[in-house]
Amino acid sequence: MRKQCEGSQAVAEAVALCRPEVICAYPISPQTHIVEGLGELVKSGDLAKCEFLNVESEFAAMSVAIGASAAGARTYTATASQGLLFMTEAVYNASGLGLPIVMTIANRAIGAPINIWNDHSDSMSQRDCGWIQVFAETNQEALDLHIQAFKLAEELSLPVMVCMDGFILTHAYERVDIPSQEQVDAFLPPYVPRQSLDPDDPVSIGAMVGPEAFAEVRYLAHAKQLQALDWIPRIAAEFGQMFGRDAGGLVRGYRLEDAQTIVIALGSVLGTIKDTVDELREAGLKVGVLGITSFRPFPLAAIRQAVQGARRLVVLEKSLAVGIGGIVATDVRMAIDGLPIKVNTVIAGLGGRAITKASLHRVLRQAMDEQLEPVHFLDLDLGIVNRVLERERAQRRTGPIPEQILRQVGAVASRIA
C-alpha cells in the first residue's frame, strides 16, 4: 500500500510485518521514531506475539537481543552513534556467537564533539565486527532492506545491520510502498534456529576457545560473510520477484555504460549525486554513479566488474579514518588493485554538513580536470582550521577546540543550512 510518511514510520511498519518476537531498544536520536512506532504497535496489539522491552542502555539492548536470539526468538533492535559504541562489546559477541539479530543503524556522527547529525562514522566503526552491513539509498529501500535482512540473517546465522542516514532518511517524509502481511509471510518464513537454548536439547553456548581453534572459528565467520556475497543478490532477486521492486543487492550502477569517471558512494547522498551526474551528462561529460549497498561483505568482484572501464573513481564518503584518510576509498582501492584507474577520496557531509549539487559539480569537475588532491575534504573551511592551528602555535592554554571554531563560525541558529 502506498503512503506518504516519515522514513522511521515506514521502517517500523516493515519490521512489524516481519513478525519480530522480541524488540529491545534504548532511545537515541535519530532512531527514536522507529522504536516508538514499534512500541506503539505492540502496546496496541497491532503487532501481536511480540515482547517489547524498554532497556536501560544500548549495552543492555544488544545483550537482551543476544539472550532472546539465542533462545530462538526473531529479535530486533536499533541504535546510532554513541549507542552503537556503548554496545560494541555485545555487538562483537552477537556476531561471534552467530545470532541472526537485525539492527537498524540510524547513521549519526560519533563524538566528541557531540553531534546528532548524519554521517557514517558509527557503522564504519563496526565494519570489522562480523555483522553484515547494508546501506539504504531511499526510505523505500530502507524498509525493503529490513525485510531482506531477516531472511539473510537467518539463512546465514549472522547478524545484519541496516544502515539508513539519520534525519535525512529517518525524518524525511516521502512516498513508500508498504507490502502486505501476506507478501512478507510468503517471503519470510518463521525463524528456525541452527542453535538454541532449549531444555529439551541442552547445549553450552559461548565457551572459551583457545589458540588451538580460534583461527578456524574466526575464519568461518569470514567465510560466511563471503557466502553472503552470493546470498545477497539471490535474496534481492527473490525480493524483486515477490514485491516487484529493485532493492538491496551488492551494488547498483547508474549511467555506467561509457563512464570515464565514476562516483562511488553509500546511502542517501546517491540521490543528489545522480541529479548532479544527469546535469554533467547533459554537458557532455561521461560520468556515472556506483552505489554500494552491501558494505560488508565488501563486494570486491562486483565493484571491479562495474568500474573496470573507467579512468577515474571519485569515492564520496561520509566517513573519515583519522590519521589516514578515507575508509570506503581504501576498500575500493583494494577492489581495483592492478587496474589503471585513479582514485580520489572526497570526504563530505561529516557531522551532517549538507552535500549540495553545487559543491558536487565543482569537485567532480576538478577531479575530471586532474585538479583534485587525492584526499579532499568537501566544503572545508581551511581558514578556520589554520587560525586555530596558528593560535595553538602562539599560546599554550587555547581552550577547547570546538569553542575556538564556533566563535569564528558565528551564530548558527539564523542559518538556513
Added chain:
Amino acid sequence: MFQIRIHGRGGQGVVTAAEMLSVAAFLEGRYAQAFPSFGSERTGAPVVAFCRLDDKEIRLREPIMQPDALIIQDPTLLHQVDVLAGLRHPEGCILINTQRTFEEIGLGEFVQDLHPRNLVTLPATELSFKHVGRAVPNVPLMGGFAAICGLISIDSVVAAIQEKFRGKVAEGNIAAAREAYDIVKADLKEAGYA
C-alpha cells in the same frame, strides 16, 4: 520540481506544515519530499522545513537554497534570519503570516520584481486562534498556499489535515484552512488576479 521553504519558530508547527503539504501533494498523485533542517529544536528558536514537489521521483536531498515559494510563519524572523535568501525571481511566491502589508513590514523593495499574485499576507495566527483556540498558523498558511501557486487543491489540504488530526482539532484546522483559502482567493479576485 517545485521547492517550498517554510520558516518559523519552534512550536509553530513548521515541520508539520511541510509534512502535511507533502501528504496533500501525495494525495493528488504527485511525488513529494518533506524534511526539517534538523536543528536542536527548542520552543521559540528559528526552525526551517523544506518541501519538494515533483511529477517524478525526487532524488535530491540538499536543503532548499533556491525556493520557488516561501512560507513565513513568524514575521519577527525577518530581521533575524535571512528567510528570503535564494528566492527565485520573478516567479517566486511569498506567504507571510501578518496583518500588515509587504510595504509595512519593510519588504516593499524586495518584492518589487515579484508578481503581486504571488505575494500574500494572511492573519494566520488570528485565524488559528479563532478556529482552533491556539497559535498554530501553519494550517491556515497551507490553506493560503493552496489558493496561490496553483499546485495543491484546498481539498487535498483538508484531506492531509484529516490524516493528521482527529475530532474537534481536525474540524477547527479545516475551518481555519478553508477560511484562509477563501480570504486569499477573495483578495486575488479583488486585485484582479482571479
Added chain:
Amino acid sequence: MDAQIKFYQTGTFTVGNRLLAPEQRSVQADMERTNSLNSGHRACQGCGEALGARYAIDAAMRASDSQLIAANATGCLEVFSTPYPETSWQIPWIHSLFGNTAAVATGIAAAMRVKGRKSVRVIAQGGDGGTTDIGLGCLSGMFERNDDVLYVCYDNQGYMNTGVQRSSATPPAARTATTMAVGKEPGNPFGQGKDLPRIAMAHGIPYVATATVADLRDLERKVTKAMAMHGARYIHIFVPCPLGWGAQAQDTIKLARLAKETGIFPVYEAEHGEITQVSKIRHRVPVEEYLQPQRRYAHLFGKPPLVATIAKIQELADCNIRRYGLLEAEGS
C-alpha cells in the same frame, strides 16, 4: 516420623540424611539429582563457587522440573566449567559477556514468554565482580522491569579469575592484588563497598535472600522458594575462595559458617523490600576466628597485631547483629 529431627549440619557428607524421610532430604542427597554442573570441571580444590553453583542449580532444576536455562557471566565459574572443547553443564547454558548477564537472561525470558513456553524458567549467575560492579547496570534494569529471572551471585569478594583483584564486594582490610597489605591503611579501605542484597531490596523485587555454602538445606530451600515465585529474584551466596583468600581448601565450608556465626555475613530473606526471615547465630564467635585462617588478613595478625583494625571489623559485625537481629536474645 513424628518428631522433628534437628541436626547440626557439619558438612554435606553427614547430616543424617539416611535418617530423614526422602522428602525431607536435600537435593544433593538424591541419586537422581541433575548434576547440572557435572564433574570434570577445572575449579580449584575447595572452590566455594563450584559448590554453591552445584547446590543452587540442582535445586533450581528440581524446582522447575528440569525446565531451566542458565545465563552465566564471565568469571571463574564460566571459565572452569567450559574449558574448550568440553563443558560440564548438563543444562542449556549461555555465556555472553561480563557485564550483561542479567540482560541476556531477560532476553531469554522474553523469548520463552513470546513462544508460550511458560514452564521454562531462567536463571542468571555471576560472581561478585560481574554482579556488583560491571553488571550492576543490567542487573538494576532487570530488577526494575521485574523480569522473570532468578539472579544468583556467588560472592567470593574479589575478581578471582583474573588474579584476585579488589571488587566492590571486597571487605575492608582484605588484601587483594590491587589493595595490597602495605602502607598506612593496608588492604582494602574501610568505608567503601556495596551491599548488593540491600540494593536488590531497594528495588522492591519479589524475593531477595542471602545464603552460604555452609548450610546446604538453607540454600536449597531458598532457591526452591525463589523458583516458586515469578518476577525478579536475587540470591546472594557467600562462597569462600581458598586461593584468593589464602585459606586451606578444606576450610571452605568452615569459613562460610564462621562468616555467619561472627555476624560478618548476615543470612536472611526479604520480599518486596521488607525482611521476612533471619537465620540466627547459633554460637557467636569473635571475628578473629574467622579472619585468622585467611592469609588475606595475615597483616592484621603480624607483629604488632593491628588491634584497632580488627576492632573496626568487629564493630561492623556487631552492627549487622544489631541491624538484622542475628542473636536469639535480641530481635523478634
